[in-house]
Amino acid sequence: MKPITEVYIDDVAVSLPTKWAICQECNGEGSVSSIPGSFTGTDLDEWFGNSDEREEFLGEYMKRGGMYDKPCPDCKGAGKVKEVDEAMLDAIVLKLYHQAQSEAYADWATEQAERAMGA
Ligand SMILES: [Zn+2]
Helix, strand or coil: CCCEEEEECCCCCEECCCCEEEEECCCCCCCECCCCCCCHHHHHHHHCCHHHHHHHHHHHHHHHHCCCCCCCCCCCCEEEHHHHCCCCCCCCHHHHHHHHHHHHHHHHHHHHHHHCCCC
8 A cells, every 4th residue: 555645735735744663564574474475567566666676676586596575565675664753743734644544545445356356
C-alpha cells in the first residue's frame, strides 16, 4: 500500500512531516522470508521501478541461486520506513490524513481482491 505523504486542502497539496520508524512488516530486518512463492516482474516493478536497486537485487538473487529472502515490500529492504509524524499535524490535517489513509486502504483492498481473482 502506498504511503500517504501529502493531503489536499482546497486543491493545494500539503506535504506531511515524516519521521523514520522501524519497519513493522520485517521488524527492521529488510527482508521477509515468510512469504511463500516467487516474485514476478510486476512485483519487481512495484518494489524498485526502474531504479538501480532492481539490478542489485537481481544480482544478489542470482548469486544465491534464487535462494533469496524477499526484500520487504514495505521498506524495500531498508528496514526502516518514513512514517507520517502524526504528532506534528494539526487537527484539520490529521483528519484529512486519516481520510486519505482509509481511501488508500480501500483502493489497496480492491486491488488485492482483483489480484486474488487473477485479474
Ligand atoms: Zn520492512
